[in-house]
Amino acid sequence: MTQMTMVQALNAGLRRAMENDPKVLLMGEDIGPLGGVFRVTDGLHKDFGDLRVIDSPLAESGIVGTAVGLAMRGYRPVLEIQFDGFVYPAFDQIVTMVAKHHYRSGGITRMPMVIRIPYGGGIGAVEHHSESPEAYFAHTPGLRVLTPADAAEAYVTIQQAIASDDPVIYLEPKRRYWDRAEVDEVSAISGSPWTSRVLRRGSDVTLVGYGPMVRTCLEAADAAAEDGVSCSVIDLRSLSPLDVEPVADDVRRTGRCVVVHEAPVVLGVAAEVSAQVTEQCFFHLEAPVQRVGGAFLPYPPNRYEKHYLPDVDRVLDGIDRSLAT
Amino acid sequence: MNEDVVRLLSPEGERIEHEDYPLEADHDQLRAMYRDIVLARRTDVESTALQRTGELGLWCPVLGQEGVQVGAAHAMRSHDYGFTTYREVGMFQVRGVDPVELLHLYRGISHASWDPREVGLGIFTIVIGSHALHSVGYAMGIQRDGADDAVLSCFGDGATSTGDVHEAMVFASVFSAPVVFLVQNNQWAISVPVTRQARAPLSVRAAGYGMPSVRIDGNDVLAGLAVTRAALDRAREGGGPTFIEAVTYRRGPHTTSDDPTRYRDDGEVEHWASLDPLDRLRRYLEAEGAIDEEFTARVAAEAEGLGERLRAAIRGMEDPEPLGMFDHVYVEPHRQVQADRAAMQDYLASLELR
Numbered sequence: 001m002t003q004m005t006m007v008q009a010l011n012a013g014l015r016r017a018m019e020n021d022p023k024v025l026l027m028g029e030d031i032g033p034l035g036g037v038f039r040v041t042d043g044l045h046k047d048f049g050d051l052r053v054i055d056s057p058l059a060e061s062g063i064v065g066t067a068v069g070l071a072m073r074g075y076r077p078v079l080e081i082q083f084d085g086f087v088y089p090a091f092d093q094i095v096t097m098v099a100k101h102h103y104r105s106g107g108i109t110r111m112p113m114v115i116r117i118p119y120g121g122g123i124g125a126v127e128h129h130s131e132s133p134e135a136y137f138a139h140t141p142g143l144r145v146l147t148p149a150d151a152a153e154a155y156v157t158i159q160q161a162i163a164s165d166d167p168v169i170y171l172e173p174k175r176r177y178w179d180r181a182e183v184d185e186v187s188a189i190s191g192s193p194w195t196s197r198v199l200r201r202g203s204d205v206t207l208v209g210y211g212p213m214v215r216t217c218l219e220a221a222d223a224a225a226e227d228g229v230s231c232s233v234i235d236l237r238s239l240s241p242l243d244v245e246p247v248a249d250d251v252r253r254t255g256r257c258v259v260v261h262e263a264p265v266v267l268g269v270a271a272e273v274s275a276q277v278t279e280q281c282f283f284h285l286e287a288p289v290q291r292v293g294g295a296f297l298p299y300p301p302n303r304y305e306k307h308y309l310p311d312v313d314r315v316l317d318g319i320d321r322s323l324a325t
Numbered sequence: 326m327n328e329d330v331v332r333l334l335s336p337e338g339e340r341i342e343h344e345d346y347p348l349e350a351d352h353d354q355l356r357a358m359y360r361d362i363v364l365a366r367r368t369d370v371e372s373t374a375l376q377r378t379g380e381l382g383l384w385c386p387v388l389g390q391e392g393v394q395v396g397a398a399h400a401m402r403s404h405d406y407g408f409t410t411y412r413e414v415g416m417f418q419v420r421g422v423d424p425v426e427l428l429h430l431y432r433g434i435s436h437a438s439w440d441p442r443e444v445g446l447g448i449f450t451i452v453i454g455s456h457a458l459h460s461v462g463y464a465m466g467i468q469r470d471g472a473d474d475a476v477l478s479c480f481g482d483g484a485t486s487t488g489d490v491h492e493a494m495v496f497a498s499v500f501s502a503p504v505v506f507l508v509q510n511n512q513w514a515i516s517v518p519v520t521r522q523a524r525a526p527l528s529v530r531a532a533g534y535g536m537p538s539v540r541i542d543g544n545d546v547l548a549g550l551a552v553t554r555a556a557l558d559r560a561r562e563g564g565g566p567t568f569i570e571a572v573t574y575r576r577g578p579h580t581t582s583d584d585p586t587r588y589r590d591d592g593e594v595e596h597w598a599s600l601d602p603l604d605r606l607r608r609y610l611e612a613e614g615a616i617d618e619e620f621t622a623r624v625a626a627e628a629e630g631l632g633e634r635l636r637a638a639i640r641g642m643e644d645p646e647p648l649g650m651f652d653h654v655y656v657e658p659h660r661q662v663q664a665d666r667a668a669m670q671d672y673l674a675s676l677e678l679r
Binding site for chain 1: 442
């Protein structure tokens, strides 16, 4: 086991994937000698060279569109979109081409591509650098969507995403980039990433989060425990496919569910989780499923962040609303 | 047509020598190109007829553009790879896409149905310009393989206004990708003339990307062959991309849903009919003694047979089974698709019980 930040874990995972498969190559803006604006690709250009670590022109549609052609030729491109708010110029290529190509080709042509996107707020950034676009991608058939919650998860799931023969939108919670965790670099990669993870079993409320909100949910569960409220904590991890079954199983015991994300609540991932939990657990629910997340507005200037982003108190408020019924 | 184009065959069928593009095409290849234009044209006419009788939802006629399409496709080697729009019927013909398979899309039973690896031609994109980037990426893959293949990337004058085509030019240029951009400037993007896409000849744009360009007579199959072959060879030898503007004309409607009488004059269409690519090739081959009546009759009979085969295949085509729509959304099983498929299956079964 090695102590690593999430940035270091992603770097190690990318390096291992590139060592294992010569068809894996990286492309993105500033990912070469600079190592990416967050340094996730630090040192990889030096060790793997120009042909496998490609500093691209400043054109997101171009990055994704040329990766489509590379995939057709048998490569496994791993792309870096520099920030969440810069993915939209590539949206057409992702939704129209990457997501649909295997289907359109009648199963003949695969798109084994990973599109890494640092996402979410909480780092005091200027606009277009703090967004949570996951619902767009999770709503698009043909894409898979993964988001790691910590460094250990990142090390494993980035390799699993690269090994997938389907295209994967890989959302990296940038506010957790510098959190440390014990990473196992020795054991063989095992298990499916397309499942929810039950991190803690409680008896009163089921807390559900993913990506940056998993740590927030764990901290909220600790705080709730001090008040005598026992919470389960479940990390969805995969937003496409969603794995709601472990959530429903837990809610059948607790009768209460709170779903948390940074993105606007309306029509978000929590809405789908809430609908599925209600469909599956209607007669076990003691209260309506509660959602905690962003308001319906563009990501605000960062001096508002502490009010906009769900924090421990906002999650506790969601728990209170659930218990009040 | 402007005269600043490379032309190896005049509208009257006379051979014109060009010092940059010497061409030694043997009679077999010339006859093959003649046959390909005739058969592509038959697929075109037959498909329009099938649309008019309700057998197809749509068709995109190619009449007038077959010359450069067939010439350029003949310039490709078997391992080269092409990316096209929906209108490259001449290329589909040359590369061996079965027209019946081509019509699966317009019949509405699949989005595409040929294997790109077998014919070296990707399934086409309908969103204009997107595939220009795919072709550059594919060419970047060829570079990484160390292969001497090259890519032919086809799009129209309308596509040159898209951001993706611009980005494709940038990537191709800075990475020196082995790709040839072949723009068929057919003068019209549905109802919008090329003057609404560009104030200068499209070929001029290439200079801004540091890329050589050539303007050719798009109704001259020999110019299409010679210029594309030179550009593909340059690409495969590491010379980087080339931009070819083929000046041609779409004599039919944009699609069977279009009504070109609302936006252009008959006189313009008649003028371009006088520049027909097949007529000039036939005149040349007759004068050369490369074809005779027996040959043209044999090709005409083959075209007639193709028409009959298309009609029979399309009219007899059954609708697909409903659960087939769930196939190939993903390579690996996906929980949501499985759930939705099972729900559909249960629903269909419940209908049978009622």
